[in-house]
Amino acid sequence: MDTSRPDDDQDQQKATLLLYLQRRRADLAGKLEGLGEYDLRRPLVPSGTNLLGLVKHVASVQLEYFGEVFGRPGERSFPWLGEDAEPEADMWATPNESRDAILALHHFSAAHSDATIEALPLDARGTVPWWPEERREVTLHTVLVHVISEIAQHAGHADILRELIDGSIGRGPGDPNLGDLGAEERARYASRVEAAARAAAGMPG
Template identity: 45%
Template sequence: MNSPVTHVPQVPHVPYTGGEKESLHISLDRHRDVVLWKLEGLNDEQLRRPMTPTGTNLLGLVKHLATVEYGWFCSPFGRETEKFWFDTATEDMTVGPDETTADILAFYARARAAADASIRKTDLETTGTAWNGRIVSMRWVLIHMLEDVLRHAGHMDILRELIDGATGSYPAAP
């Protein structure tokens, strides 16, 4: 059986002697790309299929990650975010029937772009106020988001394996 993955992504490498901000950002990007690879080759039903008793599915995890990209990288530092069409407290991991896969992927792309702009323009020591009232630095947010993306990419590893048996961080080279 041929793999539905049509390309092998260029895997970014964290520089061995890079600066702290550059290294954290590249590491975050590596795992953001893993999140997207976990979706490749799957149809809409597979992306939305509830795989746990709580209803966790691949597309819902992407929606959640988009939400937290805005919530941690943009809002605390006064950067613009888009208006959400859902309740972030209860619906950020749920994909409604009127939300298309393309809509969620575009939302994630916009969130990543906004987050990347905030990362580029904000020094590591700069602080902002998070949604929970805590004062956070960009350094802390980068570390926290790296942890969050890694955690959910791990969830996606398991869900993808249960759906079609695909494993690994990136597709094997042909």
């Protein structure tokens, strides 16, 4: 006979979601390790996307979604989100914003978010004032899925940026998602992909 209770199921679901949130946060922050100030901050693509800016953005996002949305403000102000801030100010770091300060904000936002998640049930209600009116009323479950998806997307951005900087990918050697290709094998693999793309497009090899 199944003796589990609905609360037990909800607690397990919440624990699973929290685990994935924590993993994606760690993936993102880990992309900063071992880099100098220039590589941390410089844009590698025309959109201006950069590693330290992604961490700054995610820290802000977490405090908004797991703070303001559920009436649990993190008691931190963000001038880069103010009405008079320049466009995309949350997506890059000024020379006066240090790596340590942004990482400290990232850790603070993670702790505050985890405290909200642990304190509230998955069906706790919140309001996202910056969403369209017809879907502003949300649950903690909805917000968890939304934020995990956003951080996973930015962790993917960070992975590509780091590869452009020094060639490192994934979580490094031993990452099961990368297979066991060595540098030479991966270069041959990339050449095969390029050749297949050119053939499909009718381009000369």
